[in-house]
Amino acid sequence: MPPAATPAFLRTIAWNADGLVPAIVQDAATGEVLMMAWMDESALVKTLETGLAHFYSRSRRRGWLKGETSGHVQEVESIHVDCDADVVLVKARQVGGACHEGYRSCFFRRVAADGRLEVVGEPVFDAEAVYHGGGDPPPAPDAG
Numbered sequence: 425m426p427p428a429a430t431p432a433f434l435r436t437i438a439w440n441a442d443g444l445v446p447a448i449v450q451d452a453a454t455g456e457v458l459m460m461a462w463m464d465e466s467a468l469v470k471t472l473e474t475g476l477a478h479f480y481s482r483s484r485r486r487g488w489l490k491g492e493t494s495g496h497v498q499e500v501e502s503i504h505v506d507c508d509a510d511v512v513l514v515k516a517r518q519v520g521g522a523c524h525e526g527y528r529s530c531f532f533r534r535v536a537a538d539g540r541l542e543v544v545g546e547p548v549f550d551a552e553a554v555y556h557g558g559g560d561p562p563p564a565p566d567a568g
């Protein structure tokens with residue numbers, strides 16, 4: 425299959441000075457807001473081509489398939505652009521949890537009346553095991 429032509433709407437996106445656009449991911453079924461991350465053009469094209477949400481991480485300075493480590497991919501149902509085209513909304517089916525801290529949504533904390541943050545979400549997976557338990561266990565301290 426020949427590569428698809430560059431989708432026309434990419435020229436409409438109001439990329440910021442770093443060539444990025446904020447992307448909000450929403451649960452397509454429930455409307456729950458799951459996370460916000462950044463996309464560059466490549467991430468948006470890969471999202472369109474694969475049907476799985478891709479992002480650009482500023483801290484890691486590379487593109488990123490959501491779920492590449494955790495398996496917690498986001499199967500895209502639709503992509504929306506806001507009125508002035510400077511925010512993207514992705515409606516998706518979330519496998520597992522969106523948040524790398526173990527919650528379904530990154531917005532698992534609420535500002536309480538006393539000004540503190542209170543956890544209002546329930547953990548849906550063991551973040552330590554998912555993100556740090558994949559490799560071989562470290563050798564026992566007194567092994568050998």
Ligand SMILES: N=c1c2ncn([C@@H]3O[C@H](COP(=O)(O)OP(=O)(O)OP(=O)(O)O)[C@@H](O)[C@H]3O)c2ncn1[C@@H]1O[C@H](COP(=O)(O)O)[C@@H](O)[C@H]1O
Nearest residue numbers: 460461481482483489490491492493494495522523524530
């Ligand atoms: N998995 C996530 C993840 N899921 C959701 N988010 C949200 O996505 C936002 C952007 O991620 P980054 O920090 O990588 O990107 P950034 O461009 O530095 O954004 P800022 O935090 O600086 O605003 C975070 O602030 C979180 O709110 C995540 N941020 C980071 N990760 C890491 O991504 C890696 C791969 O994880 P999976 O994609 O789940 O396999 C692991 O190392 C995870 O720790």
Ligand SMILES: [Mg+2]
Nearest residue numbers: 481482483484
């Ligand atoms: Mg970050």
Ligand SMILES: [Zn+2]
Nearest residue numbers: 523524525530
């Ligand atoms: Zn999070």
